Amino acid sequence: MLSNIRSIQSALLFLAVLFIGLSVLGILQGPADISLTAVAAILKQSLFAVSSSDIPNWQSSIILDVRLPRMIIALFAGASLALCGLVMQGMFRNPLASPSVLGVSSGASLGAVTAIYLGASLVSAWAIPLFAFIGAGISLSIVYRVASTRGQTNIATLLLSGVAMGALNVAATSLLLALSLSNWDVARMIIYWTMGGLDGRTWDHVLIILPIVVSGFVLLLFYSKQLDLLLLGEQHALSVGVDVRRTRRNLLIISTAMVGASVSVVGGIGFIGLVVPHILRLALGPSHRYLLPACLFGGAVTLLGADLFLNSFFAEQAIPLGVVTAALGAPFFLFLLIKQRFVLS
């Protein structure tokens, strides 16, 4: 583990460089070959309204309408999942807590599917994220209530109630889909939505995810000291002046909003929320002052990297993103655990 501040800072810098590098790759990579200079010209053109006629229209629309929103969504969805995982692991003092394990992601999915089923998604683009937020919020507050007695949170109960809540959410989602099959238009929309992923994402989706994740991250920065203290336990946090109940409630609202936003845009992508914060905590230590920015970059890099990997090597087959994140992350995670076990014993 890196203990001095200099090496933590250089690790953060490395993640930031990786973030920028992958973003450039994300724009360049795709079935159509568009050179870096052409991309630069297109971006200049759209940012400063400079007209340069030597760029074909199809190229600029591929960059501006397909690749750029896709890349931005991958970055922010990944960042949001990693940050939520970090916050939940810290708040519940459990390395297994993550949006998918605690049933929050499936709650968001249920909310989104409900929005489609009721036809609310046709009324406004914000209906799906709003319903997803409500679904995630209800799931998380039920799980949290069941597991907490007298201000103490029982970790085993928390995880079990998360699993139960997740099962209930999945069942309810399937039920809604089954009920909607008589109306093929609705069923098709639900099926299309549940596939998730980054294909066909537009600036509308960017407008949903970007403000929520950025403002959520800024708010979380204000809580970095409280998160450190909550990691030690409720009694410790309370005795040095953290209003535990209020802090928890605010953190739950922030992370629920972020899960709701990312699930409504890219669907449930597991594993990032579990593994990225864990790996970064093993590498950088438990201080949230560094972990919060590290998870922002780390989550973004992981999801965008997985997407690039899929597009470069398996462009023909439609492999879901979650498969890659799990297939690459799980062995690495196991390796880290084994290594840590040997170091400790």
Next chain:
Amino acid sequence: MSPLSCSALYFSYDKKPLLTDIHLDFQAGQFVGLIGANGAGKTTLLQLLLGLIKQQSGKITLNDREIHSQKRREIAKQLAFVPQSIELPYAFTTQALVAMGRNPYLGPFELETMEDRELINSAMAETDILHLKDRFVNTLSGGEKQRVIIARALAQQAPTILLDEPIASLDICHQIETLQLIKSLTQNGKLAVTALHDLNLAAAYCDRLILIGRKTDQQGTTIVADGTPEQVLTHDNLTRYFSIQTDIIKTNSTISLANIKPFKPKQAG
């Protein structure tokens, strides 16, 4: 003005009352020992006084103001707490953990000033953990962790410290050192309220003992004796509330217990 007091406290976890009719008033400079058998409610009383859990009825005042109407940050400047269970599984350095005691004085992005750092250092010096400064707390022994938490409470600079069995996991030398440290703090005007199991150490160091026990005709526990060690540790109280028989030896102004035996009341009928 009393730094901490409570009146007519009633608390129950379920419907069964646990603590009833607790009236207490503490003065600055006191070293108060909280004694009682297992399950008497020592920890619960400390948690109530800290405001961690809320009583069903009654009132707790910190500096003459109801504790639940004050902000936690303000309370933390007045009241520090050393909890009983100290699991520290995360790899913070000892120094970072002691520095958390300065949290109530610092804003969300504020770093420690020179003054804060001096307070942190002197708290580590007083608890004899300066040599552990850069060690990770998850690699420390139970006794070392206990002293780190006490150091954090000292760095908090609160006039009142509540301690829940602070010496339970320490070896005998550090037990005595810790009690001497608390004693010297109270001699400098702080108030310390400490739950203790070892009656001999309690009698030797505390100015005032509070015995919590169950009165025969009641369901919950309450304060059954409150006073100097000599007034509280009587043959009658020891047999009734601790089920022990013992010799009480008086030397100068302190008392000690020797020849302690369990006391089995004869079964009636």
